[in-house]
Amino acid sequence: MTATDRPRTFPGTPATSGSDIGLSRLRAADLIPVATGGLRTRRVRVLLSMLGIAIGISAVVAVLGITRSSQADLLARLDRLGTNLLTVVNGSNLSDAEVPLPATATTTIGHTEGVEAVAPTAELAGVGVYRSDKIPPQITGGLSVRAADSSLVSTLGADMLAGTYLNEATSRYPTTVLGHTAAETLGITDLSGAPRVWLGGRWYTVIGILRPIELASEINRSALIGFPVAARDFAYNDRPSRIYVRSQTERTLEVFEVLARAANPKNPNEVAVSRPSDVLTARLEVANATTTMFVGLGAVALLVGGIGIANVMVISVLERRSEIGLRRALGAARRHVAAQFVVESFLLGTAGGVAGVLVGVTVTYGMAVHLGWQVIIPPAAMSAGLGTAMAIGVLSGIYPALRAASMPPTQALRTS
Amino acid sequence: MSVVLEVRDAWKVYPGNPPVESVRGVSFTVERGELVAIVGPSGSGKTTILNMAAGLDRPTSGSIRIAGRAAHGLSDRRLSGLRAHHMGVVFQRFHLLDHLSALDNVATGLLYRAIPGGRRRAAAAEALERVGLGHRAHHRPHELSGGEQQRVAIARAVVGRPELVFADEPTGNLDTGSGAGVLALLDELNGDGTTIVVITHSEEVARAGRRHIEMRDGQIVHDSRSSG
Numbered sequence A: 001m002t003a004t005d006r007p008r009t010f011p012g013t014p015a016t017s018g019s020d021i022g023l024s025r026l027r028a029a030d031l032i033p034v035a036t037g038g039l040r041t042r043r044v045r046v047l048l049s050m051l052g053i054a055i056g057i058s059a060v061v062a063v064l065g066i067t068r069s070s071q072a073d074l075l076a077r078l079d080r081l082g083t084n085l086l087t088v089v090n091g092s093n094l095s096d097a098e099v100p101l102p103a104t105a106t107t108t109i110g111h112t113e114g115v116e117a118v119a120p121t122a123e124l125a126g127v128g129v130y131r132s133d134k135i136p137p138q139i140t141g142g143l144s145v146r147a148a149d150s151s152l153v154s155t156l157g158a159d160m161l162a163g164t165y166l167n168e169a170t171s172r173y174p175t176t177v178l179g180h181t182a183a184e185t186l187g188i189t190d191l192s193g194a195p196r197v198w199l200g201g202r203w204y205t206v207i208g209i210l211r212p213i214e215l216a217s218e219i220n221r222s223a224l225i226g227f228p229v230a231a232r233d234f235a236y237n238d239r240p241s242r243i244y245v246r247s248q249t250e251r252t253l254e255v256f257e258v259l260a261r262a263a264n265p266k267n268p269n270e271v272a273v274s275r276p277s278d279v280l281t282a283r284l285e286v287a288n289a290t291t292t293m294f295v296g297l298g299a300v301a302l303l304v305g306g307i308g309i310a311n312v313m314v315i316s317v318l319e320r321r322s323e324i325g326l327r328r329a330l331g332a333a334r335r336h337v338a339a340q341f342v343v344e345s346f347l348l349g350t351a352g353g354v355a356g357v358l359v360g361v362t363v364t365y366g367m368a369v370h371l372g373w374q375v376i377i378p379p380a381a382m383s384a385g386l387g388t389a390m391a392i393g394v395l396s397g398i399y400p401a402l403r404a405a406s407m408p409p410t411q412a413l414r415t416s
Numbered sequence B: 001m002s003v004v005l006e007v008r009d010a011w012k013v014y015p016g017n018p019p020v021e022s023v024r025g026v027s028f029t030v031e032r033g034e035l036v037a038i039v040g041p042s043g044s045g046k047t048t049i050l051n052m053a054a055g056l057d058r059p060t061s062g063s064i065r066i067a068g069r070a071a072h073g074l075s076d077r078r079l080s081g082l083r084a085h086h087m088g089v090v091f092q093r094f095h096l097l098d099h100l101s102a103l104d105n106v107a108t109g110l111l112y113r114a115i116p117g118g119r120r121r122a123a124a125a126e127a128l129e130r131v132g133l134g135h136r137a138h139h140r141p142h143e144l145s146g147g148e149q150q151r152v153a154i155a156r157a158v159v160g161r162p163e164l165v166f167a168d169e170p171t172g173n174l175d176t177g178s179g180a181g182v183l184a185l186l187d188e189l190n191g192d193g194t195t196i197v198v199i200t201h202s203e204e205v206a207r208a209g210r211r212h213i214e215m216r217d218g219q220i221v222h223d224s225r226s227s228g
């Protein structure tokens, strides 16, 4: 044979040591097509194995998005209603009726530093309100009659659903403004035909209906009459039983502390001061707890999804033994075989993650729009979701990849 | 003459009860430009010795030198590098990747040398021309006949102009006509200077009239170039 001197395109040098052997190398740019080769030939299985991750990620993204959007809604309401509304009561007696405060309470509270507005109300004990004079007095429907003045509307930020609120003039006459629930309970939906109610044994004309007031549900359940007419008809003695206080927002806590003493200097510990917005704040905390739970469920779905991918990858490795053997014969080192399967698994996870984020965003968007919330999808939820999916892809691929890499080439080539 | 492959006292023992001694003290050398046929009955150790020579398997004892480099003691990455840069392998089952065209299958032969894709495909096109399949470059394996698939596999083995090409019964899955075509192709490549070690059936080799090594029970019983 005389081929020795033939010029060669890929020369081999007759060295005797192993040090100058070209290493087996795979370009990073080739890794992606090599890894997707296995995916392109098994599309259905690829889709199914992505499903777990996609469900998990979409659950997490949607839950975070929905709670964040709903919280934004709660926060916006809190903002609108204000966290600076305080109520002062003198406790309640055994029959659950409010106990009157000292007559001076309104004035002293009004003079307290940091107080912006004060609205006294007095629950008129034993006075009921009914649709007609035929109804037995003990059937109260949970409604009460309360004396109030125009400061109530400004302090609570209340709006009228129909009619007008009490003014100086109407406060002197048997007229009433109904809270939203009270109007519903009494079956009065509008003011056409000048509806009247049987209030404390007299006919009162309904001149207005309030919209629901979020932070003062007792007003919703009340029929409001003026102080002068209350004094005349029901012997109201100038002692309020519940006072609404608007403080300067930044001084709310300070005002909170001193209100009891201001309202009832003799027996401050009988007075209960509360902040109605705490209920909404508590609801925010409940929402947070629910989120944690759902995110936990999403994490379980992700775990299951990861196991699903690992499972598919193990099967794929077994099915592709001859491909692995071939690649080893062509010069692939163990690390290249491992990299191929890890990248394949990574791509599966990533695709699942992208699908999951898209679904999660869509669900959040649809839900928020449907409920009239502002759509808020935390970017961190999206990037963390995608990142998690990628990490799960890599982690699920490690074991199958190690199996593929440790397969002896001769054995891999024998099976087909 | 330069020695491309040197097998010295190679043993392969598979553990078991009793252990299987599939290769028992085999020695031979292959020189640059040779075409060597390994023949022998089934189970005589032909595939085992070929796999060891191609660095796909390690001998239990003995030494293998490929293109002057000792294969033993090499790390996986260097041994793989030896395969990627210095050897080509052809199998009885063609082992083409179904999702790739003939051209891309051939180009895979250069994948683990980190040669850029464009150059791989150019070399692959040339190799396909050499095996007479330039016109089928964009067909998938399942669109080709068995003989054509094996020619694609041969093109893949020679695309990097390796010092040594190993072929394990390359005609085993082919009818007589395509088998003869494949052997003629190997002959032709050998005529161009490629060193080839092929496991095949004796009649075909007798017709080729080249050097052959005959094995039986894991040993060489006859080497037509007994000087080896």
Ligand SMILES: Nc1ncnc2c1ncn2[C@@H]1O[C@H](COP(=O)(O)OP(=O)(O)OP(=O)(O)O)[C@@H](O)[C@H]1O
Pocket (backbone or CB within 6 Å): B014, B020, B021, B022, B040, B041, B042, B043, B044, B045, B046, B047, B048, B049
């Ligand atoms: N992994 C293994 N474990 C145990 N024994 C094995 C293993 N691989 C091969 N053998 C045995 O080694 C011997 C030689 O096998 P080899 O495949 O080299 O034969 P061969 O000459 O190629 O046969 P054929 O012509 O049928 O391909 C056989 O007896 C076989 O059973």
Ligand SMILES: [Mg+2]
Pocket (backbone or CB within 6 Å): B046, B047, B048, B168
């Ligand atoms: Mg064999």
